[in-house]
Amino acid sequence: MIPQNTLSLIVGPNGAGKTTLLETILGLLKPKRGTVKIFGYDMREKAQFVRKMCSYLPQDFMKSSDEPFLVKEVVAMGIASNRDFGRVKEEDWKMVYKALELVGMLEFSERPIGKLSGGQQQKVMLARALVRKPKLLLLDEPFSSLDKDSRKFISEDLLPRLIDDGCTIIMVSHDVAFRPKICDLIVKMEFGRIIEVIEI
Amino acid sequence: MKLSTIAFTMAHAALAGSALSLLLGLNYLTIGILFAVLTAIILGPLSDMLRISLDTASMTLFSIYNALTFIFLILSPGPTLSSEKVGGILWGSILAITPTYLIILVTISIIYVMILHIFWGRISSILFDPRLAEAEGVNVKFYTYILLILAGIAIVFTLKITGGFLVFSLLFIPSATSIQLSRSLKGMILISSIIGGLSSTVGIMISFILNLPVGSCIVIGAATIFAVTSIASSIIRSRTIECESIEVES
Numbered sequence: 001m002i003p004q005n006t007l008s009l010i011v012g013p014n015g016a017g018k019t020t021l022l023e024t025i026l027g028l029l030k031p032k033r034g035t036v037k038i039f040g041y042d043m044r045e046k047a048q049f050v051r052k053m054c055s056y057l058p059q060d061f062m063k064s065s066d067e068p069f070l071v072k073e074v075v076a077m078g079i080a081s082n083r084d085f086g087r088v089k090e091e092d093w094k095m096v097y098k099a100l101e102l103v104g105m106l107e108f109s110e111r112p113i114g115k116l117s118g119g120q121q122q123k124v125m126l127a128r129a130l131v132r133k134p135k136l137l138l139l140d141e142p143f144s145s146l147d148k149d150s151r152k153f154i155s156e157d158l159l160p161r162l163i164d165d166g167c168t169i170i171m172v173s174h175d176v177a178f179r180p181k182i183c184d185l186i187v188k189m190e191f192g193r194i195i196e197v198i199e200i
Numbered sequence: 201m202k203l204s205t206i207a208f209t210m211a212h213a214a215l216a217g218s219a220l221s222l223l224l225g226l227n228y229l230t231i232g233i234l235f236a237v238l239t240a241i242i243l244g245p246l247s248d249m250l251r252i253s254l255d256t257a258s259m260t261l262f263s264i265y266n267a268l269t270f271i272f273l274i275l276s277p278g279p280t281l282s283s284e285k286v287g288g289i290l291w292g293s294i295l296a297i298t299p300t301y302l303i304i305l306v307t308i309s310i311i312y313v314m315i316l317h318i319f320w321g322r323i324s325s326i327l328f329d330p331r332l333a334e335a336e337g338v339n340v341k342f343y344t345y346i347l348l349i350l351a352g353i354a355i356v357f358t359l360k361i362t363g364g365f366l367v368f369s370l371l372f373i374p375s376a377t378s379i380q381l382s383r384s385l386k387g388m389i390l391i392s393s394i395i396g397g398l399s400s401t402v403g404i405m406i407s408f409i410l411n412l413p414v415g416s417c418i419v420i421g422a423a424t425i426f427a428v429t430s431i432a433s434s435i436i437r438s439r440t441i442e443c444e445s446i447e448v449e450s
Contacts, residue, residue: 026335051337058332068385069328077325081336086321112383132336 007159007169007182012189018172019059021189022138025170026056038136052082055134059141059172061125067114071105071124072096074113078128099131100124102158104150118145126154130162137162139171155180204375206243207351208368209258209265213239214356215364216265218289219272228289232356235265240348244341269364292363292415294404305357312350316389319343324385361400362415370396370415373422380426380433395425 002008010018023029025036027047036043038050055078069077075096080086088096100106103123108116113124122145129137143151159169160182173179179186188196217235221228239261247257288296316323322343325333334340355367362370378392403418410417 023335028331028335048337048339051335054335054337056332056335058329058335063328066379067328068379068383068388069324070384073324073384074328077321077328077333078336080321080325081333081338083321085318086323086325086338088321 002168002170002185004168005163005166006184007163007171007180008185008187009179009183010170010172010187010189011179012174014174016174016189017192018174018189019140020192021194022056022140022170022172026051026054026138053134054136054138055129055132056138057122057125057129057140057142059144061121062118063114063121065114067112069113070109071100071111071113071116072109074124075099075128075131078131082132095131096127099127102130103127119147119150122146123150134167137167137169139169141172141174143173204372205255205258206240206348207355207371209243209262210236210239210348210352211355211364211368211371212262212265212269214352214359214367215289216268216272218356218359218364219269219276222276222289223272228359229356232359233353236352236355237349239265240352241345244344288360288363290363290365291413292359292361292366294361294407294414296360301357301360308353308357312354315346315350319346323347327385362418363413366415366419369419370400370422373419373426374399377422377426377429380429395422399425 010021012018020029024031025038025043027036027043027050030044039053041050043050072093076088076092079092079095080088083089083092097106097109100109103126105120105123105127108120108124113121116124122142126142129139142154146154159180163169163182171180184200186196186198186200187194188198213235214232217232218228220226220235221231224231243254243257243261246261247254250257287293322333322338325336325338326340326343326347330340330344351371355371358367358370374392374395375388377395378388378390381391382388399422400418403421404414406412406421407414407417
């Protein structure tokens with residue numbers, strides 16, 4: 001049971017099943033047994049509906065240099081999935097630019113995403129996750145390509161603000177030594193199993 | 201997305217379907233579309249069920265379709281490989297294009313543009329990253345099937361012009377060229393349409409002048425444009441940094 005407005009950290013070595021757990025929570029993978037409920041909804045029945053309230057920052061976000069989409073278009077896709085026919089309106093674009101500004105990527109909005117560095121692409125994908133104003137945010141190794149200052153800003157400033165605004169965060173990290181200060185729950189995984197849950 | 205691999209397999213499915221129509225004496229458009237669309241529908245579930253990658257499933261089906269094409273052609277009644285109908289399916293024939301056929305092609309193009317315009321927000325998200333689109337609540341399967349069915353219909357109708365062996369080339373090469381020339385997907389769609397039209401016109405003219413197969417001339421024309429733009433693009437877009445000197449001390 002993950003409480004509302006908290007940050008839970010899933011830790012474990014490579015291949016422990018952390019990403020599999022995140023994708024199972026989102027209903028992208030089916031559990032062998034048991035059920036996943038988000039906001040009271042069973043993910044076997046209401047996955048598509050619930051996902052509209054969630055954001056996901058995947059681990060494998062890197063795009064090749066010939067990727068044709070512009071940075072602003074990639075962020076707008078986050079909103080489009082919650083709009084009728086995927087139409088993005090004028091006020092949505094304002095939200096796109098605001099999200100890009102928040103992660104320090106506004107000046108790159110007209111660039112193709114494939115032309116950016118790994119860290120810059122990760123920030124764009126974070127902006128895409130944030131622009132949806134999610135109630136549940138799933139982050140898979142969100143700091144893997146970021147520099148020290150960006151890590152500090154996200155873990156000490158951005159994530160606490162999101163939780164204050166009513167968001168629940170589940171974050172995956174293979175780096176046990178690094179954990180955000182606001183962490184409420186640590187879930188330790190090994191060989192595809194949860195071996196320990198620590199409440200802080 | 202591995203749409204190009206899927207489209208490649210669908211092109212050969214259409215070819216096998218058309219060959220089967222010769223054997224059974226049926227309309228080649230109907231059977232060709234049926235084969236292409238069924239391939240689009242079964243590919244995903246097939247790769248899930250057998251736990252193999254979509255690429256592996258596509259390439260296996262492609263091989264099967266090639267084998268079936270030759271079996272159907274050999275079993276067809278009459279002097280098969282030299283007949284005009286078989287030639288039309290394998291190599292294409294511009295003489296088979298009638299005004300009615302042209303009207304159908306234009307209508308299909310208009311429908312495509314309308315569907316892309318209406319669903320662009322969702323389709324672009326799927327093209328960028330289908331897994332992430334699914335995680336954000338997009339019905340990925342539904343829109344992917346729409347895209348693939350549209351591609352299947354386009355492939356079958358193009359079959360008559362370029363022939364089964366070259367239909368994929370006409371779809372693929374202009375798209376590959378447009379990647380070199382545009383930075384946005386909408387620009388790429390526009391440019392690939394222009395290059396497709398340009399290479400078709402030039403190909404038809406060369407085919408008339410040199411008395412060569414139309415499909416082959418069109419594809420060689422498209423490939424020439426691709427080669428020129430690729431070379432120019434690699435020169436213009438080379439990645440460089442500015443520095444005084446770089447030294448590595450031993």
